[in-house]
Amino acid sequence: MRYLIIFMLLSINLTNGIGAELKNILPGNKEIDDWQVVDSIRTIKGNQLFDYIDGGAEIFVEYGFVQAVSATYKDNANRQLQAEVYEMADSAASYGAYSFYLNSEGQNANAGQEAQIIDYYCVVRKGNCVIVISIPQADEGLFKSIEKFASAIASKYNQTNAKPELVSKIEKASIALGHIKYIEGSVGLGNIYRFIPGSAIKFSTAVSFFIDKTKCLVFDYNTPEEANNNAAMALQKMQQSNPDVAFTKTDNGFFFTDFKNNQVKALLYKNYLTFTIGKDVEKAKIAEEKIVEVLK
Amino acid sequence: MKNIDRRNFLKSSLIAGVGLAVLPSLAKGATKLSGSSLPDIASIAGTNHFQSTIDAIEAIGGINKFIPRGSKVGLLINAPGWWTKPGSYTHTNIVLATLKLLNDAGISDICYLIDPAAEFFSRSPLSEKYTSLISSIKKCSGNYVEVNIPNAVKVKKAKVIKELLQVDKLINIPINKHHSGVLYTGCMKNMMGACSGDTNKSFHQSISKDVEDVEHLSQCIVDINHIRKQDLCITDATEVLKTNGPFGPGEIAKINKVFAGSSPVAMDAYGCTLLDYRPQDIRTNVLASEQGFGNYDLKKYSIFEKE
Numbered sequence: 001m002r003y004l005i006i007f008m009l010l011s012i013n014l015t016n017g018i019g020a021e022l023k024n025i026l027p028g029n030k031e032i033d034d035w036q037v038v039d040s041i042r043t044i045k046g047n048q049l050f051d052y053i054d055g056g057a058e059i060f061v062e063y064g065f066v067q068a069v070s071a072t073y074k075d076n077a078n079r080q081l082q083a084e085v086y087e088m089a090d091s092a093a094s095y096g097a098y099s100f101y102l103n104s105e106g107q108n109a110n111a112g113q114e115a116q117i118i119d120y121y122c123v124v125r126k127g128n129c130v131i132v133i134s135i136p137q138a139d140e141g142l143f144k145s146i147e148k149f150a151s152a153i154a155s156k157y158n159q160t161n162a163k164p165e166l167v168s169k170i171e172k173a174s175i176a177l178g179h180i181k182y183i184e185g186s187v188g189l190g191n192i193y194r195f196i197p198g199s200a201i202k203f204s205t206a207v208s209f210f211i212d213k214t215k216c217l218v219f220d221y222n223t224p225e226e227a228n229n230n231a232a233m234a235l236q237k238m239q240q241s242n243p244d245v246a247f248t249k250t251d252n253g254f255f256f257t258d259f260k261n262n263q264v265k266a267l268l269y270k271n272y273l274t275f276t277i278g279k280d281v282e283k284a285k286i287a288e289e290k291i292v293e294v295l296k
Numbered sequence: 297m298k299n300i301d302r303r304n305f306l307k308s309s310l311i312a313g314v315g316l317a318v319l320p321s322l323a324k325g326a327t328k329l330s331g332s333s334l335p336d337i338a339s340i341a342g343t344n345h346f347q348s349t350i351d352a353i354e355a356i357g358g359i360n361k362f363i364p365r366g367s368k369v370g371l372l373i374n375a376p377g378w379w380t381k382p383g384s385y386t387h388t389n390i391v392l393a394t395l396k397l398l399n400d401a402g403i404s405d406i407c408y409l410i411d412p413a414a415e416f417f418s419r420s421p422l423s424e425k426y427t428s429l430i431s432s433i434k435k436c437s438g439n440y441v442e443v444n445i446p447n448a449v450k451v452k453k454a455k456v457i458k459e460l461l462q463v464d465k466l467i468n469i470p471i472n473k474h475h476s477g478v479l480y481t482g483c484m485k486n487m488m489g490a491c492s493g494d495t496n497k498s499f500h501q502s503i504s505k506d507v508e509d510v511e512h513l514s515q516c517i518v519d520i521n522h523i524r525k526q527d528l529c530i531t532d533a534t535e536v537l538k539t540n541g542p543f544g545p546g547e548i549a550k551i552n553k554v555f556a557g558s559s560p561v562a563m564d565a566y567g568c569t570l571l572d573y574r575p576q577d578i579r580t581n582v583l584a585s586e587q588g589f590g591n592y593d594l595k596k597y598s599i600f601e602k603e
Binding site: 047054056059072082100121123132134137138186191196259 | 496577
């Protein structure tokens with residue numbers, strides 16, 4: 001389905017020139033203070049993303065990348081700023097890619113549907129787009145310019161959309177400390193927690209967040225049976241790859257201790273497979289109870 | 297998944313390989329040592345990255361141990377124009393220190409295997425002191441030639457910059473950063489900088505949601521490392537991307553370390569620990585080790601660390 005959407009969007013781009021429209025949402029010369037475009041605005045489509053961001057492309061591709069536009073700007077003081085807009089396949093993809101940028105030390109910014117600013121960059125979610133404004137090094141004097149760019153670009157993109165349902169559910173319950181990351185594949189998961197082997201858990205959607213100091217993962221499956229089968233498969237793969245680790249089965253899951261001395265506890269609940277990861281077993285237990293309460 | 301304390305881990309390897317007796321002399325300014333007492337990797341901490349680079353190279357035996365006088369040298373610096381965000385590119389002072397050591401050692405035939413960003417040297421005020429040295433380095437030709445890689449598992453042919461095959465010695469100067477695909481990028485991954493865009497693109501299975509994409513890329517990276525030996529590796533672990541690499545923006549880790557050695561696998565095995573990975577967590581380390589290209593087991597190496 002995801003590929004069909006990407007194909008359709010690409011087809012529309014070819015015939016209706018949405019690519020050109022996306023290009024137009026980047027500010028022109030002196031549209032924002034004295035900032036001027038260096039060279040020209042670049043449009044990146046499909047596999048060109050690998051030319052543009054090399055290894056950074058994998059995560060966008062995993063979420064469902066459609067196209068991007070990018071430009072570098074300079075002001076009269078010769079200071080530099082880069083603006084990038086990534087158009088993703090759907091709302092889940094844009095939230096996922098956006099959440100990947102979120103930093104626990106970032107502050108909310110006023111742009112798009114939601115935005116965060118930290119040190120030297122600002123990331124914004126607006127509809128199917130992720131907007132990234134960055135400067136070569138942290139410079140508080142440029143914070144206002146970063147926010148202006150973020151806000152101006154976001155306001156030119158009319159579409160808005162909802163977050164993935166599971167993210168909203170957890171947000172509404174206010175159990176997560178800070179932001180919630182949305183994951184759609186092994187590249188994203190590998191950046192959040194490294195199960196060994198990396199292919200241990202098959203899934204299509206998951207979320208990650210913290211409850212106190214416990215890292216929590218919730219894998220969302222279509223049916224309890226699918227969740228159960230994937231948990232069994234995950235346990236089998238991990239046991240094979242980690243012969244020195246003691247895995248203990250429970251009535252509805254399993255647990256083990258990882259190389260950082262975290263207890264990693266898997267729990268099957270309805271169509272979900274949850275993991276709580278932390279050194280403090282009591283806190284992890286409380287986190288698990290909170291998750292189950294939300295998933296009820 | 298057994299707990300491994302990295303400090304003890306490295307300390308024990310140091311004791312086994314180098315011997316405690318050499319520690320004071322190295323710590324006081326990286327005195328040149330000789331013979332078996334030299335470490336395989338020297339890692340120097342400090343905010344003077346220029347000096348850390350010099351100390352690291354001196355600690356493993358000095359520049360001439362790896363690059364004899366009269367050699368034609370290729371520099372593979374991870375600082376092309378597309379890496380613009382903090383923590384994504386090798387820092388200028390590390391390259392300047394390398395150039396100084398080469399110059400002091402009477403090595404003047406130097407070329408880039410990939411040109412650094414136009415503004416690369418202007419990022420450091422120290423560059424003003426070395427303008428003639430900087431201008432003496434030959435630009436990359438931009439001409440790629442096809443090479444066969446008989447020992448490769450996946451990449452049997454690759455297009456590489458022609459100078460890669462022409463230089464006598466290769467100095468690899470990557471940045472030690474996060475990579476959202478293969479998790480870590482250091483010496484082995486930086487060899488992609490000497491390959492053509494088409495070759496590199498073929499390493500990605502592109503529009504795929506298959507976990508094997510990472511496995512495929514990891515194997516391709518290992519394969520291109522068969523093309524030629526890296527004679528000296530100097531890795532920048534000063535201010536690096538800890539998340540959202542290799543492109544950024546992401547969280548910056550101020551590790552303030554520069555480390556040098558000649559085994560890319562050992563260097564990467566060490567480097568990934570600075571980003572809180574274990575060597576075996578990085579597939580390129582594992583595949584390279586399995587295929588006889590090196591060994592990710594840090595216990596096999598003597599590692600000198602100056603904090």
